Amino acid sequence: MRQIADHLKLVANVPVRNIGTIAGNLVLKHKHNEFDSDVFLLLETVGAVLTIMDSSVHAVTVSPVEFLKLDMNHKLITQVMLRPLEPTYKFMSYKIMPRAKNVHAIVNAGFLFNLSSDGNGTVVERPNIVYGGINPSFVHATATESYLDGKDLFTQETLNGLMDSLEQEIQPDHVLPDMTPEYRKGLTKSLIYKCLLNLAAERVKSENKSGGTTLHRSVSSGVQTFQTDPSLYPLNQPIPKIEALVQWEAEYINDRPVIPGELFGAFVKTTIGNGTILSIDPSDALVRAPHTGVVKFYGAEDIPGKNSVIPYPTAFTLEKEELFCSGKVLYWGQPVGIIIAATRELANKAASKVKIEYSNVSKPVIHLSEVIDNERESWRIDSGHRKETRDNREEINSGETTHVAKGIFKLGFQYHFTMETITVQCIPTEDGIQIFASTMWMDLIQRGVSDVLAIPQNSIDVVVRRMGGGYGIKITRPNFAAAGCALAAMDLGRPVRMVMTMEANMEVFGKRAEVFTTYEAGVDDGGTIQYLKADLYENVGSSTNDPNGDLALSGIKNGYDESKWSVVAKDVRTNTPSSAYMRGPGTNEGIASIEYIMEHIANVVKKDPTEVRINNIPKDSPILVLFDAIKKSGDYDKRRTSLNEFNKVAQVCAYILGVPLDLVSIKASNTLTAANDIATGGSITSESCCYVSH
Ligand SMILES: Cc1cc2nc3c(=O)[nH]c(=O)nc-3n(C[C@H](O)[C@H](O)[C@H](O)COP(=O)(O)OP(=O)(O)OC[C@H]3O[C@@H](n4cnc5c(N)ncnc54)[C@H](O)[C@@H]3O)c2cc1C
Secondary structure (H helix, E strand, C coil): HHHHHHHHHCCCCCHHHHHHHHHHHHHHHHHCCCCHHHHHHHEEEEEEEEEEEEEECCCEECCCHHHCCCCCCCEEEEEEECCCCCCEEEEEEEEECCCCCCCCCCCCEEEEEEECCCCCECCCCCCCCECHHHHHHHHCCCCHHHHHHEEEECCHHHHHHHHHHHHHHCCCCCCCCCCCCCHHHHHHHHHHHHHHHHHHHHHHHHHHHHHHCCCCCCCCCCCCCCCHHHHHCCCCCCCCCCCCHHHHHHHCHHHHHCCCCEEEEEEEEECCCEEEEEEECCCCCCEEEEEEEEEEEEEEEHHHCCCCCCCCCCCCCCCCCCCCCCEEECCCEEEEEEEEEEHHHHHHHCCCCCCEEEECCCCCCCCCHHCCEEEEEEEEEEEEEECCCCCCCCCCCCCCCCCCEEEEEECEECCCCCCEEEEEEEECCCCEEEEEEEEHHHHHHHHHHHHCCCCCCHEEEEEECCCCCCCCCCCCHHHHHHHHHHHCCCCHCCCCEEECCHHHHHHHCEEECEEEEEEEEECCCCCCCEEEEEEEECCCCCCCCCCCCCHHHHHHHHCCEEEEECEEEEEEEEECCCCCCCCCCCHHHHHHHHHHHHHHHHHHCCCCCCHHHHHCCCCHHHHHHHHHHHHHHHHHHHHHHHHHCCCCCCHHHHHHHHHCCCHCCCCCCCCCCCCCCCCCCCCHHHHHHHHHCC
């Protein structure tokens, strides 16, 4: 019972466990065989018996696995019975999870062995070997159970046979986002091996014993102390977050009750990345509309105002973006229209049925490597948004240069993963429209919707109570959902809601811009930069809105002496959605670029990276004081020295030869002393040098 109770603590979380029932869990498994239910696994492993009663109060008893095959129509689970087990029965169960709480198993396992009472480890009856997370029909490793029946569990021969049997028998399916079949099969073997290590107890060598136990992570704790000034209270006074007490009932946009007559919208999107739209045919989606629940399709031609959804110029917007593509396709997933239907599911389904024909289809340009490697930058790079730290890079002084660090730093796209995707609810009112939007910029929605609908801004009210995460994507991008739904709501005179699917959110909107920084740094022996020429390319996608260039240039400075630098930031258009601001946009990319360059310089001049950084900070900068304080409080020099010493082959040599360390000197490698060698790498050289000292 203890083992069952411990395993059940890995199910869901405390509130779910408090209200969820055993029968409810089993019925979910019955309905969805692919569900790797822990409750089912445990009950099946220990041989529990379920009582099922039908509407005429007729009861049958079945095992959990038999229950899966029963027709449960008009039936109830009325009892779950656990049979008593003698001490010779050994029961173990495991759950491998992607995180410690609130998540289904990658693989879970239950094992029940009845072992001979003489302590020899003979399996005296067919064991139960149950796994979840393999495939929907898999419960017992039946062949392995037969194999083990009567065997001595703790011999090498049995172990080998057991592993061979599992290798044959376990055939995991691969349904994304599941982990790979190979990994899951590996887990089934590891878990039974873990169980055997535990059961074999004293037979196991001491160094292998910990393999039989489950690691327990104790509660992490920490203390942060803040000083406050009571004379300024309530300023800086410690108080609980004002909303904290009502968080359990915090209302997000999609928690707002559905209003009678409310409809749902879903974008119809392009299915090519580069080309021209010839025609759009929504007839398959609208067959027998509105009787099917699908109401209407709106495209670029239905827009009463301007087909321009992002007002510009503003602090963060520079150019026009169409609400619905009117011809030239800029990227795969670009909205060409919106389908309105009675439910979200219907709208999403109908949107996928709209047929779009294209012409001039050509290969889309997705990554910076395609532009830069092919030297196509002249037509792709938006020279209008080129930013430079200085006018003439040839003027840079390169007098003291003794080393050069040259390379490319690359960063990929980064998706925002907000808890709530882009969500809006548009409600027609007597003087215009009210828009509940998960947006970081209400004013932009007001202006964008006004442009699209050709109605005054003062007839549009935008309301934001709270957002389920923004991280930058909700600065300009929510305008698309707001304008699309507002268009339909005003035309139909009914509320329209859109809760974008995660897939649509990823397809329609951009991510943190991909970055390439090509650089050449000339440095002196201390790593101080004598000249730096760097080009920071940002893949801004289909538009330069949410521009990054300036921000990247401010980030790349990062407190260093930039008097001898020439850095140019360039926005590069590609056939991807317009990149969206993402936490520390531009600055992060700039900082990452220069820190990568500093590491490269340190490597080239063979100096400690911290020393190289200090050499590049202006002598009167307050950052140096901070550096000094952190170095002291972190005991940096001592730790660095011990690290260096730890890594020294010389110590091994001195120890083996029994001579003082200073008698050992390091010579360059050559083919005379190290003839017929292989490549150095992965510590092979250090370890080989230590070895030859013997
Ligand atoms: C966030 C979260 C995480 C979770 N993680 C896990 C996990 O890690 N491992 C795991 O095993 N499970 C997990 N679960 C599933 C959870 O254990 C089940 O949701 C729960 O046990 C269902 O119980 P319920 O009483 O709410 O069932 P309900 O949702 O009320 O019922 C489910 C179905 O069973 C039917 N039903 C209920 N009782 C009976 C009965 N006596 N006879 C016949 N039919 C009946 C209902 O009509 C319904 O069709 C998780 C669930 C959540 C929400």
